[in-house]
Amino acid sequence: MSDLSSFLTSEPYTRVFVQPEAGRDFVRSYLRHFDARVEYFFSIPRLKNLQVVGITSALGNISAVITESMDGFPEYLARTKVLYRTDDIDGTLKAAEAAGMKPLQEKTAVPIGFQGRFEMPGGYVVELFEVSEEGRRYLDPDPAELGFA
Numbered sequence: 001m002s003d004l005s006s007f008l009t010s011e012p013y014t015r016v017f018v019q020p021e022a023g024r025d026f027v028r029s030y031l032r033h034f035d036a037r038v039e040y041f042f043s044i045p046r047l048k049n050l051q052v053v054g055i056t057s058a059l060g061n062i063s064a065v066i067t068e069s070m071d072g073f074p075e076y077l078a079r080t081k082v083l084y085r086t087d088d089i090d091g092t093l094k095a096a097e098a099a100g101m102k103p104l105q106e107k108t109a110v111p112i113g114f115q116g117r118f119e120m121p122g123g124y125v126v127e128l129f130e131v132s133e134e135g136r137r138y139l140d141p142d143p144a145e146l147g148f149a
Contacts, residue, residue: 010085083127
């Protein structure tokens with residue numbers, strides 16, 4: 001196991017971007033047809049009411065960003081294709097840098113806890129997320145209460 005992979009605590013999540021008018025149907029469809037569950041949900045109203053839905057399934061995890069536009073966001077956000085959970089973003093970013101990868105986003109607070117990003121050779125952007133004690137309240141929400149059931 002590499003130093004970098006030893007920091008990762010989840011299977012990968014594929015990052016998808018969904019327009020708000022399709023958000024509920026996308027999540028409902030994934031839950032229904034891929035035997036999945038909502039692992040986390042949070043929104044950031046100041047960022048054009050952006051919503052993030054983490055969905056887990058034995059057939060593949062998804063992290064759906066529901067937003068009207070990526071305008072005004074850092075360019076690397078739209079290039080993010082995969083993310084992993086970690087219990088130590090700082091250590092993971094240091095391991096990525098030591099392995100020759102380029103840090104793009106240092107540990108940054110988000111509602112669920114923290115996120116960070118690095119770029120692999122070829123421009124492939126990997127996002128990391130770490131759940132804080134306060135962020136645990138966003139875990140395991142009821143899909144019906146969110147309009148996803």
